[in-house]
Amino acid sequence: MTTKIRIQRWAVGLALASACVLVATAQVAPATAPAADAPVVDDIPFASPNPTAVTVPSDPNAWGGPRTGSEETLSDRVVTYKIDATLDPKKHTIDGKQQLTWRNRSAVPVKSVYLHLYLNAFEGPGSTFNTEKRNNAFGFRSGVETEDGGYGYTRLTKVAQNGATVPWTYVHPDNGPSTDRTVVRLDLPEAVAAGGSTTIDMDFFNQLPRVSARTGYYGTFHLVGQWFPKIGVLELPGERGATAPRWNVHEFHLHSEFYADYGLYDVSITVPKDYTVGATGELQGTPVEKKGLVTHRYVQGDVHDFAWTADNRYAKPLDGVYNGANGPVKVRVLYHPEYANNARPVLDATIASLTYFSKTLGDYPYKTVTAVVPPYNADEAGGMEYPTFFTASSYKDVREGRLERYALDFVTIHEFGHGYFYGILGSNEFEEPMLDEGLNEYWDHRMLVANKQTATAQTWLTKLVGVDIALGEFEQQRLGAMTGEPADPVGNSSWDRMSSNSYGTVYARTATVMHDLEQQVGKDALERAFKQYYAQWKFRHPSIADFRESMAVGTGQRALVEKVFAEQVYSTRKVDDRISEFSSDEILPQPGLAEVKGKVVERKSEEVDKSIDDAREAFKKAHPKAKDGEGPFEYATRIIVRRDGAVVPQTLLVRFEDGTSQTLRLPDSGDKRWARWRLVTKSRAVSAELDPERRVFLDKDKLDDSRTIEADGSASRRWSADIAAFFQSLFALLVTV
Missing domain, CATH: 2.60.40 (Immunoglobulin-like)
Incomplete structure (x- = not known):
């Protein structure tokens, strides 16, 4: 998720909690009724509803072991999705058919499996998501409220295994409200043998919400994310701290994002013929037209999610190519006429990101990248990441030197960067968001420093003080790092936190911790460790303990790394x-x-x-x-x-x-x-x-770091500069909301 939303997360309480309207959601009665309190047939437990950062490294052979490049597939594929989806752009609904084939990696038969139904977070006030939104101290993203008629949901209308009806029921792995319906258990007629696979056929119906958080529609624009029934992750002993098989399938929390197995996606999307489509993966052949509708088929292996967009207002796509070590990468930017001037900057920033991330972490393994510039009044669709597909931001004036241009570049870099830390390195964004949002934030700013891109611009504040206000990338980060009184360790889960402001430290404090660690171990050692982390854990699911080990081994400074993690990742030691x-x-x-x-x-x-x-x-x-x-x-x-x-x-x-x-x-x-x-x-x-x-940017107060014998105005000027820098950062975020 992008920093464009983080103003509510750390800007000194300026944001307010969003009110949740109490309007009942229209529902579609499922053809197969959910079972009432169906008993759990097997005893595989859920992951803890209050997880803490993993401290024990994973088994070296976890998730199938390191990927050497000699395997037939990039990942150890666990699941295959074959989906047919038809969009009604006027009703903003999707009729879907899904064939899900899942492999049981465990040594025991599995009788019950669990699916995420993420869109149910937006069906009304009873979801975990909306309950947390009402109770949160600082608000969420840009605070867009759901209005009448703007709710969304997913309904299963048929579930079968080998032709036999599958009973199902909603469950609450995190002890959320009984009215939450974001996780469902399927009790299979036939158990899946240890090491065996099963195929589950299901029909589902989506009502997309009006865009208010990550996904939905506005007018003819449709961003379709977290839209299909997605199976949870069965973790095994030695994986991310697990000591026995467990289902990692958390409810959709306010600040949590996603976690899923790698697999193969084969998705056919049917839309009216005047609609342009963009999606995860590669388009297969020429779209097929029939009765005024066109079906676009996209296929992508070795990813753990799939998202797409459709709109009849998209301008002609802007295309480019990145020539990487794994061959050419087709880069496409989808945009609307009102933001035509955003397309080229987004394309350039995406190609620059491909270059930087491939050089400093590892070669980009896919053949496509699609970036979407959201239209006017659909800002909440911006700043989201999916494999090979992301949404940037959109601004009216993106001339060089303006804060809006800096913000557009940064959001593009940030959302692309998720393709590495969330995508290729399959971090668990539910439980350890530091590994995605935090490390990505750090690496993005590192890229800006390397490319000498700064946030200097002729803003209203610059004109007011008569000085070009400038502050380094990581000096800006420390402003949101809770350096004085950090409330939660950065290694904590995304939802078990004091406030949205504290969740925001996942971004800023992680970036600051990593900045200070780099200053201690040196640039080359730190980059060497990150490359090792990428090489060892790509297409797997590392934990914070695994990342810590990569840092310790890669830098050659174990004692220092373990001290930093003990104080700043697993704990909340301030520096003063x-x-x-x-x-x-x-x-x-x-x-x-x-x-x-x-x-x-x-x-x-x-x-x-x-x-x-x-x-x-x-x-x-x-x-x-x-x-x-x-x-x-x-x-x-x-x-x-x-x-x-x-x-x-x-x-x-x-x-x-x-x-x-x-x-x-x-x-x-x-x-x-x-x-x-x-x-x-x-x-x-x-x-x-x-x-x-x-x-040392973690220091609580840099103003008390210096003293002079005689009175010197430089301290007060420095204080004024810090205030100016704060407002500059605040403005940079505000203009993106």
């Missing part, structure tokens, strides 16, 4: 280092008793004062060009640094009036809460600064 005392004074002769030539002599104050004055006068005559702070006496500089949070590598730079400096290091281990130095030098100190190279 500050200079609490700073002084630099001459070391002057003092009155008192002293022994001179064997006799005790008292040096009185007047005598000492005169000797000081004489020494200064003599120095001045001998050094007529001496600078302030230079004289006959040495200086003692005293510095105390307080440490109230996690211990991180820190340097302290002390500058002196003669232009020299000293670099000191704070202890990087132990529990001591302070460090003190006394420096004796010929020149007076003028400033002391923690983290002079700006490596």
